[in-house]
Amino acid sequence: MVERKVKLVPYTTEETLDTITEVPEGIQMVQAPSLWNEGVKGKRVVIAVLDTGCDIHHPDLKGQIIGGRNFTTDDNRDPKRVTDYNGHGTHVAGTIAAKENNRGVIGVAPEAKLLILKVLGTDPNNSKSATGRYEWIINAIHYAIKQKVDIISMSLGGPSHHPGLHDAIKKAVNENILVVCAAGNEGDGNEQTNEFTYPGAYNEVISVGAVSARREASLFTNSNNEVDLVAPGEKIRSTIPDGKYASLSGTSMATPHVSGALALLKQETKEQFERTLSEPELYAQLIKRTVPLGNAKTLEGNGLLYLTTPNILSRYVRSQQTTPWFLKL
Structure with a gap:
């Protein structure tokens, strides 16, 4: 029997902060500021975030959200209420x-817009x-398709393949929507064993694993041949409800770096x-x-x-099979 429940890709809370002023380390690691300096900040790109909702009144997110819809039973199924009671989605x-x-x-993309x-x-x-x-999730993907979003970001997963979910994702991709998913946090530290979380394990999605600030594969990150690339996923500082901030760890945190980068x-x-x-x-x-x-490759995909x-540097690094000096601490 197919498991019908989907859960958050597990994550760890490292710290909670009332105030902060910074460009988070993970965003610096992926070199987003270099594109900002060229005037590239994600303008006119819409990302659908399928998650626990969002604090739409957070000072750092106010004005970034163009709409939202609730597909859960929370708040008496009110479709207009996307209140985040967990903090993960925010x-x-x-x-x-x-x-x-x-x-x-x-x-990563401070001028992009969000559909919650x-x-x-x-x-x-x-x-x-x-x-x-x-x-x-299936209903939300179809809704996102109708809204003509550019990117769908999903930091969630379940243990089983679901044909309807797979079909919805394939439809989104056929509509030229990029679908980005967390690879999962069931990793056992053995690169030769496979751990699969769906939808992250589907070939059609961009599956994101996690690395630390030291560019080392996170112990929790899933390993399998569907991992496309990795992004920072440990002690990532970002927004949480009530105008606060927190550092969280997980492939859930790596995924939005890639979603923003695509914008x-x-x-x-x-x-x-x-x-x-x-x-x-x-x-x-x-x-x-x-x-x-x-x-x-099962841990980091393409890296x-x-x-x-630049392409030439990427080819050089691959030929040398070593970490370039600018990636070392």
């Missing part, structure tokens, strides 16, 4: 697109967790090529902006997201 949203306001944090789709509701058995049904690349390539690139073309542009870290990596 944290993900901040990493993607927290605005530039000289306080708090800033996201709440697909994970309160878990009656665990106040720190959130659960949802595959049907809620930057979509704007940059549209200006460069004077047309909107297709989903496969944008995926290729993303993979060009990775550098290998020396981990097994670490690094937005300023």
